[in-house]
Amino acid sequence: MRDIPTPKLATADVCDAKGVDALVLDLSLNDYGGRLDFAGPAVTLRTLDDNTKLKELVGTPGEGRVIVVDGRASERSALLGGNLAAMAAGNGWAGVILNACVRDVHELYREDIGIKAIGTCPRRSEKQNRGEIDAVVTIGGILIYPGDWVIADGDGVVVCRELPSL
Structure with missing residues (x-):
């Protein structure tokens, strides 16, 4: 069983404080990483069934x-597996949010990263080698720009155009 620490930025608190400026992803996502709560500025990637650019990023x-x-x-293939998750965690990424699939789930849970x-x-x-880094992406009905703040926890994912102050 994983420890569930109190997040520094809880999505519910961000929604309460920011109101309509807190954009909630309308998409059901599952947790696969060793961290359930994570936040940070977004680096965006648009791709289809090719993880070459994701490997470059991590x-x-x-x-x-x-x-x-x-x-x-x-759902045709996984864009993130154990090797890339370990690389991302080792390089200091807070998390990865994918409107796509993962694999090596037993390995992902061991990594200190939100997935x-x-x-x-x-x-x-x-x-x-397909894909576009720093593209404006649409996930769960929300436009996400590079640099937007992404806050994720067990309640979901919230996007804010700037760092929320609570």
């Missing part, structure tokens, strides 16, 4: 940021 210093991946809700995704798929992704 190999860079995360500096407490959150990777937000619009994988177009594809939210729509589901799982055992098939690996393509490696064709």
Whole structure:
């Protein structure tokens, strides 16, 4: 059983404080990482069934940021697995949110990183170097821009255009 620490920024508190400026993702995501609560500025990625650009991102210093991946809700393959999750955690990323699938779930839970995704798929992704980093993405009915603040916990995911002050 994982410890459930009190988040520094709880989504419910952010919603109460920011009102309509707290944008709530209208998408059911599952928790797969070792952290349930995480927050940070967004680095966005748009791709379809190809994790080449995601691998490129997790190999860079995360500096407490959150990777937000619009994988177009594809369930054909997994964009994140154990190796990339370990790399992301080791490089200081706070979390990864995927409108796509993950695999190696037993490995993901061991990593000190937040991971939210729509589901799982055992098939690996393509490696064709497709995708666009720092694209404006739409996930769960919300436009997410690079640099937006992403706050995630057991209640869901909230996006704010600037760091919420509570």
